[in-house]
Amino acid sequence: MAAPAAAPPYRGADPQTGQAAGPAGPAAGPATGAGQPGGLRAALSGLTTRGxxxxxxxxxxxxxxxxxGQPDLQRxxxxxMALPLVCVVALHRTRYRxxxxxxxxxxxxxxxxxxxxQLRIDNASRLPTGLLMLQDRVPYVLGPRPRFVLDRVEPGGRREVSYRVRSDLRGRYPLGPLQLRLSDPFGMCELTRSFSAYDTLTVVPRTETLAPVRLAGESSGWGDGRRRTLALAGEDDVLPREYRHGDDLRRVHWRSTxxxxxxxxxxxxQPHRAGCTVLLDTRRAGYSGSGPDSAFEWAVSAAAxxxxxxxxxxxxxxxxxxxxDSVPGSDSAGGAMGAHAESADAAGLLxxxxxxxxxxxxxxxSAAYDVLRSGHEGLVVAFLGELDEQQLALVARMRRRAGAALVFVLDGGAWSAGERAAQDAAPRSDDQVRVLREAGWTAVAVRPGDRLAELWRGAEGGAGGLTGGGGRAQQFARGFDSGV
Structure with a gap:
């Protein structure tokens, strides 16, 4: 898997203006912890049970x-009555930056x-803070909301706390905004203020490391035999293009200008970069079940x-x-020198x-078929759910547009029956696999317990079989000779 993205600098905002804080300093402008709009009435609503x-x-x-008739009892x-009201007024008028x-x-x-x-609180005021309670909002999928208590932060002081989050489900999860709760020393009143900034945690699919096998009929990504000579011999035969930012000025063609x-x-x-299309079937009708161990999640993880x-x-x-819908990877416009940087960006995007x-x-x-028929050549790796006769015939025709094609057909019936029952029953997708092989695909039926790394390793050089993750061998009669 590609290396994770570098951790971004600290991001934050003051609880009143919402202005972002810099990497090492507080936000510009007032960062009042207790004087937000709402007046004294809002402060009275913060009375605790004790108050x-x-x-x-x-x-x-x-x-x-x-x-x-007891005047002493009146006093x-x-x-x-005065004690909680005084605490409300004092907390309301307290100004913390x-x-x-x-x-x-x-x-x-x-x-x-x-x-x-990692959370960081900076006190930019000239007064020490009182008791501060921090709470960060996180989705329930990531775990319980973390809470921290800071006793006192000196003027110009800083406090850092941290917590960990974990999710078994992929997705994009917002973290924040951070909530700051102020309390008086007697515990009569508590005021909650929210910061405006939040961050997003991206949970990507699990990935497996695949062996660098050589698929039959496949060309390498960059090769000496795959170069296009775009600048011809003569000065008059030069093929110009418009200037782009960063181009070397020594390459300016003044006659064309x-x-x-x-x-x-x-x-x-320029070297011509070989292309690969990863086709992911997302039809709800093609998969059964849900959750981290479902067939659809296997297909998403395999595509990644x-x-x-x-x-x-x-x-x-x-x-x-x-x-x-198509998410393009990196093109070869930048040449071989920028290939690694472009691949890293493309990996993050995908x-x-x-x-x-x-x-x-x-x-x-049909929409995916139209895109493939538009002229894209190169390797096609498809991950498909259950197919009816019409969709099976459509997938068989997709093969004619690609130089090499590999397809994984997920057996929905085996997945719904469970891993143990699927090992004893004959897969329903065998007929579909046979039809796809006759059409020129290298096809394999995927069942519960199969690992992509082992299936992929069996594709090297047109081997005769693929070994499933559950100890099952998938035999390929025609696929490797005619396609991949």
Whole structure:
């Protein structure tokens, strides 16, 4: 799997203005912890159970003093009523310049892995703070809401706390905003203020490391035999293009610039990058069950593993779904020198897309067929759910547009029956696999317990079989000789 993204700097905002804090300092402008709009009425709503009890007891004592004629009891009642009100006014008028910030490490994690969230509170005022209670909002999928208590923060001081989050489900989860709760020393009143900044934790699918096998009929990602000579021999035969930011000025073609009226540069010999399309079937009708161990999650994880593997082999990878939506990988415009950086960016884009991909409402693969028929050549790796006769014939025709094609058909019936029952029953997808092999695909039926890494390893050099994760061998009669 690609290396996780570097942890972003601390991000935060003051609880009143919402302005973002810098990496090492508080937010500009007032960061008042207790003086937010809402007035004294909002502060009175922050009375705790103790404060309300003191008010009730004071009112009862004053009422009893009139009934019983006891002036001393009246003074006691007034004192009980005054204490929580004084605490409310004091807390309301207290001004703290407090900046909160958050850092994720890392911001992109695979499902089932932990990420660390570090919170930082900076006191930018000239007064020490009182008792501060911090609470960060996190989705229930990531665990309970973390809470911390800070006793006292000196002027210009800083406090850092951290917690960990973990999710078995892929997706994008918001973290924040951070809540700051202020309390008086007697515990009569508590005021809660929320910061405005939040961060997003991206949980990407689990991936497997695939063996660097050589698929029959496949070309390498970058090869000496796959170069296009775009700059011809003569000066008059130069193929120019428009100037782009960062181009070397020594490549400016002045004759073409004068002809077209804009700055033009010479195209030089560029390596042509081989392409790979990863087709992911997201039709709800093609899968049964849900959860981390469902057939659809297996397909998403396998698509992510394949995309990362092919990017590592310098392929230009694009992700295609049954709806026809395409997420392009890196093109070869930057040349071989920028291949690694482009692959890293493409890997991040593909993983972010697969982190949130869900079931589509469609029931056909015709949109994906139209995209493949538009002229894309290269390796096609497909992960498909259950297919009816119409969709099976459509997938069989997809093979004719690609130089090499590998398809994994998930046996929905075996998945719904469970792993143990699936090992004893004959897979219903065998007939579909046979039809696809006759059409030129390298096809394999995937059942519960199979691991993509072992299935992939069996594809090297047109081998005769693939070994499933549950100790099952998938035999290939025609697939490797005619396609991959």
């Amino acid at each position: 309300r009890s003191f008010l009730a007891a004071g009112l009862a004592a004053v009422a009893c003093s009139y009934i019983l 006691v009642g007034l004192l009980l 407090v900046a909160g910030s958050r850092r994720l490490s890392p911001a992109r994690v695979p499902a089932g892995s932990e990420a660390r969230v 004068a002809r077209y009226g804009e700055l033009m540069v010479r195209r030089e010999e 593993s394949t995309a990362l593997h092919m990017l590592g082999r310098d392929y230009a990878v694009r992700l295609l779904t049954d709806t026809g 993983l972010d897309t697969l982190a949130v991909v869900g079931h589509s409402a469609g029931e056909e693969l």
